[in-house]
Amino acid sequence: MIALSPTLQARLSTPLKIGSFEVKSRVLQSPLSGVTDLVFRRLVRRYAPDSMMYTEMVNATGLHYVKQLPKIMEIEANERPISIQLFDCRPDFLAEAAQMAVREGADTVDINMGCPVNKITKNGGGSSLLRQPEVAEAIVREVVKAVDVPVTVKTRIGWNDREITIIDFAKRMEDAGAQMITVHGRTRAQGYNGAAKWEWIAKVKEVLTIPVIGNGDIFSVEAAVKCLEVTAADGVMCSRGTLGYPFLVGEVDHFLKTGQLLAPPTPVQRLECAREHLQALWEYKGDRGVRQARKHMTWYAKGFSGAAELRGQLSTIETVNQGLEIIDKAIAQIADSVLIEEDNLAFV
Ligand SMILES: Cc1cc2nc3c(=O)[nH]c(=O)nc-3n(C[C@H](O)[C@H](O)[C@H](O)COP(=O)(O)O)c2cc1C
Known part of the structure; x- marks a missing residue:
């Protein structure tokens, strides 16, 4: 039996404020490469109409040279709230890509600083930015200058267990102008293995003033509530739990708003x-x-x-x-x- 404490319900009953942009749900659908195209998002949104969704991550260098919109960056008319996620290590290319994202209709632009895949990190993008905090800062500054929508960051807690740098890193992102940070509670070395270390998300929340979103191992309503309690985060982001289950974000959102569990789909x-x-x-x-x-x-x-x-x-x-x-x-x-x-x- 899951219970929603009055304190938690009260804390989460106001809109999530991402800079000047307000979202009526504290549950977000994560960006998932190869998954969160507009077809998938349409299904998730049917059950979670208020939730923020993310495109798959888009390569800013690719956009610079091709200069046309790849299919993964397409969003539907009236598809809101929506964020376009970009990855790269070049502040100038990311700024340019962010402008394209805004032209396409993105409500916020998210920068991927968490992808663990070699192909991405060896080119300086994704989680390798955790090891280049000055570059990450320059990226956020340039992108913030280039667009008039909020810029957000999604990252991990560190490179490996000996390099858990998220506290300093998150602070730097906030100081550079990021309006929200999503923290996946694993290191790059963990990939998707082992438990997400939510305690680090709690520590980030203690030192930032911008919203902090908890991510990692949210596979059920129960896990979402636990993560929100343990971390005091401003919201949670569902990821692998939505694979073959586009109902999850809506189930969590419904519970947070009403304290009632929806019947699971047959x-x-x-x-x-x-x-x-x-x-x-x-x-x-x-x-x-x-x-x-x-x-x-x-x-x-x-x-x-x-x-x-x-x-x-x-x-x-x-x-x-x-x-x-x-x-x-x-x-x-x-x-x-x-x-x-x-x-x-x-x-x-
Ligand atoms: C198939 C797959 C694709 C992913 N693609 C992205 C992506 O494009 N951008 C991103 O920031 N994270 C991506 N992630 C990471 C997730 O958004 C999330 O941070 C991670 O899965 C941790 O949450 P979980 O333990 O609830 O799955 C991906 C993860 C998976 C499994």
């Missing part, structure tokens, strides 16, 4: 959502969308009998119709098994 409702996701990815990206949908489909197919076999089938779909047929069959099978169970109950 396996059929999850598969219907998977069906819609597949169809929409295909309409938006064609065959490439179907290939991208494979991983999403396997994430949805969990928690009911026959799910493992279904995942196997969905992981190799070649066409949208093939995928839809497989899902429809699975939905019919689950519906049948529920009917059989109900028939049996009639004889009890």
Whole structure:
């Protein structure tokens, strides 16, 4: 049984203020490369209309040379609140990219200073900025000068256990003009392993005046509440918990606003959502969308009998119709098994 303490509810009942921009929810959907395209965000937003969403991270150097909008930077008309996330190590390219983001309609611009992937860090971007705080500061200053929307930063607690530098780093970001910081409670060396160290998020919250968002291991409403209690953060950001489960942000938001738990979606409702996701990815990206949908489909197919076999089938779909047929069959099978169970109950 999860309880929402009156103190926590009172603390979170006001809008989240990101500089001059106000968001009516304290729960955010994280940027997830290869996942948070506008199709996914549309699904999340259905259940969490007030929440801030993020695009996948966009390479500022790429934008500088190509000078046209990549698909991952597209946002829908009236899709708000929305942040475009950028990564790079060049303040000038990031400033230019931020201006493109604002032209596209971003309410805030977020700078990725947490990505652990080698391809990104070896070029000086993502979490390697934790080791170059002066560059990170210069980035924030340049981007703040270039745009009139709030600039935010998403980062980790440090490079590794011997270099947990987040307190100094976060302070520097605030001093440079960042209007909010999201702290993923892991080091770069941890990748996505081990528990997120929320205690560091609490320490950051103690020293900053801008909003601090807690991130890492928010897989349930319970975890979100715990993180908010432990860290005193101004909000929480859900990440892997939303893979195949675009309901999570809405569930947490609803609980924080009402103290009531929503009924979780049934396996059929999850598969219907998977069906819609597949169809929409295909309409938006064609065959490439179907290939991208494979991983999403396997994430949805969990928690009911026959799910493992279904995942196997969905992981190799070649066409949208093939995928839809497989899902429809699975939905019919689950519906049948529920009917059989109900028939049996009639004889009890
Ligand atoms: C598949 C995947 C893609 C990600 N892409 C991004 C990204 O584009 N930008 C970013 O800031 N973080 C990215 N992250 C990190 C998450 O936003 C989040 O910080 C991390 O997963 C920790 O939260 P969790 O433990 O709740 O998953 C990604 C993580 C995963 C698993």
